[in-house]
Amino acid sequence: MKFLKRWKTRILLFFAVVGPGFITANVDNDANGIFTYSLAGAKFGHMLLWTMIPVTLALIVIQEIAARMGAVTGKGLSDLIREEFGFRITFFMMIGILIINFGNVVGEFAGIAGSLELFGLRKYYTVPICALIVWLIVVKGQYKTVEKVFLAASFFYITYIFAGVIAKPAWIDALVATIKPPQKDMFLHQDYLYMVIGVVGTTIAPWMQFYLQSSIVEKGVTRRQYKASQIDVISGCIFTDVVAWFIIVACAATLYVHGYHNIADAKDAAQALRPLAGDYAYILFAVGLFNASLFAASILPLSTAYTVCEGLGFESGVGKRFSEAPVFYWLYTILIVAGAGVILIPNLPLVKISILSQVVNGIAVPPVLIFMLLLVNKKELMGEYVNSRTYNVIAWITTVVMTVLSVAWFWTLRAG
């Protein structure tokens, strides 16, 4: 009894500390994230590890900006864009976000399909059922309860850290590769550029900034309690990227070194956990991937519907009835139905689609960042909480680098 009670206190304590920042970071390692990092490790070994430190730094800065804007203004990102930049810009921005986020939703359902196929369950049954579950969780107002289950289950990510260690990777090589980017000519390879954009896009996804800022507002964090959220955001970002690092290392040590350079489906990605779980690797991976996909699939369509409706001035909120907020509920429903529907197309290359959605994320990072930077540096909006110079420098460098990478990738496409 005493033992149980002590654990109960510990778990409660954990949830008390876990805030929007940590949750957002956790959802960041969704199905799309797992596939992208896995492929990065399988295809290029340690050659993408150098991205991890700058990406983490950029992620911390960007997430902190979003959280700070939420705490200071008490408004969501799309609300602010609408109020400061007018209707037309907001409209096109929202259309863009809708398309990009739809890609991510499709990726999540690809994760659901892939994970359950490892148990021999066919996607034609599992995907519609899971789509219905996701839809009901939110419409029936049960999201907050379910969130705790998702969060607890997302500790599955730690298995990647163990798997990475047990796989006996070339530690020295991995550490050197973390600090030192590969030769310049790597950047002329179309596949490599594609992967770099994908890795950045999956880590610094545009939807995260909208979601985090809204969550901060929703939680009622104000200027005064802001310090606690800062720690929450920073620890979340570091946790998510440490996991990402280990996923890449684990895949490099298991797949890349043995010559398996492609990940076509979830079965291939599951191999990375073989050193840890042996023949049970499938089960471990499938459960973890399923949880991550379902978690993100419940958040993404909802967050998208909120973002778009707030920006364009439609009624929104799960507390409202369908007839009160029709656009909100329809958007939410269509995102799920269409997202799941795409996955039902036979012989679809699920992993490829998932990674494509992350590359699109990466290409969309600069525009979203530019708006965030313009907003956070407005004195009349943020007062003394405008960005410091260091923050601006890091964020602008991120914007420029991502633009250059995207342009470079398009250029390699043209060159053939």
Added chain:
Amino acid sequence: MTLALTELLGAPVFDTAGSRCGRVREVALAPQEDRARVAVLIVRTKAGDRLLPFGSVTSVNGGIRADTSSRDWAPSNSSEGLLLLGRDLLDQQVIDVFGRKVVRVNDLDLHQEAIANRPVLRVGAVDVGPRGAVRRLLKGVVPSGALRALLRRIPLRPIPWDFVDLIETDPARRVKLKISHERLARLHPADIADIVEELAPDEREAVFETLDEQVAAEALEEVEPKVQKAIVESLDSDRAAEIVEEMEPDAAADLLADLPEERTSEILLEMAPQERKEMVELLEFKENTAAGRMNTEYLALPLSANANDAIEALRHFEGGIETVSTVYLVDSHGTLVGAVPLAKLVLAPSDAPLLSLTQEPLISTHSGVGEKEVAELFDKYNLLTLPVVDDQKRLTGVVTADDVISLLRDKL
């Protein structure tokens, strides 16, 4: 004739010589003089922004024409006392008092009429529907004739200007622009609470600073606890005290108990001595007991009182109406002796002694009893009110059915 604000913004302006001297940058009202009439146009000219009083405008359609020279227009240095329709309203949130919700402005409809051969523009309605949205999306892209034809097919969702409440977070501007929440204050407190919950913290603070204390208190009781706490923390402690004094004592105590201790004592210090004492007593009870849920405003009469005395006492009672659905009888030591339901009291002849009207058996509870048990008593005996007594059986407070409903809703 109706004109949209966004059609007016950017329109060319011609002065008395007929030469084109700039474009409309802003359309402004002077709320001190008239809440709806357009008072000034701010014109962007080569020599900077100028103020064109609307009285000098001779025609609006097909470009603004004025009968004064652009050199006479005063430079626009500050917009003090002016409500700028473009900056302050377009894309911003306002309160739709009629629809009882917060809406975002897509456009404004200006009604044009002619008085003594001069055009007068008045704000008629705020457009929150698709018509304004489509106009703004396509303006300048689609030829204006075709756009007008298209817009006529799109349904209008206007909110009459009289039902619009503005939110202004700057207190000085609020005074200059005569922004008050008279119309909002007429809504049911629960509706005000719903509206307030949708606003950003600064905006909530602005609303609670301008509302009348009584209305603010009633609305605050209906706001969800998390938001309630944030609002009270953001207000000055004397304003917070004014509002808390007007709240039902049990609700006020729950609220104060949730605040940081330092803040609670600041607010208590600002309160009137009598109310402060009551509040300190309530704060000492544990929140999840009968005493923590009870109200200390109730009607207790001596054993000798008759129905007429009770009705008279009711007339002078200042507490909330939900606590008087029962009148209590106490002896000279304050011990609870009986309870008379309001219905029995109203039906009885005026000279009937209250002792003959009491409800049997007398149900009461001890102040230390847990809230679960309290809820069970309400369910078992179908109560509307439940008296709470101390160790000496003296009446100390009353728990009402609405307190129990809130309690049960929290657990759902």
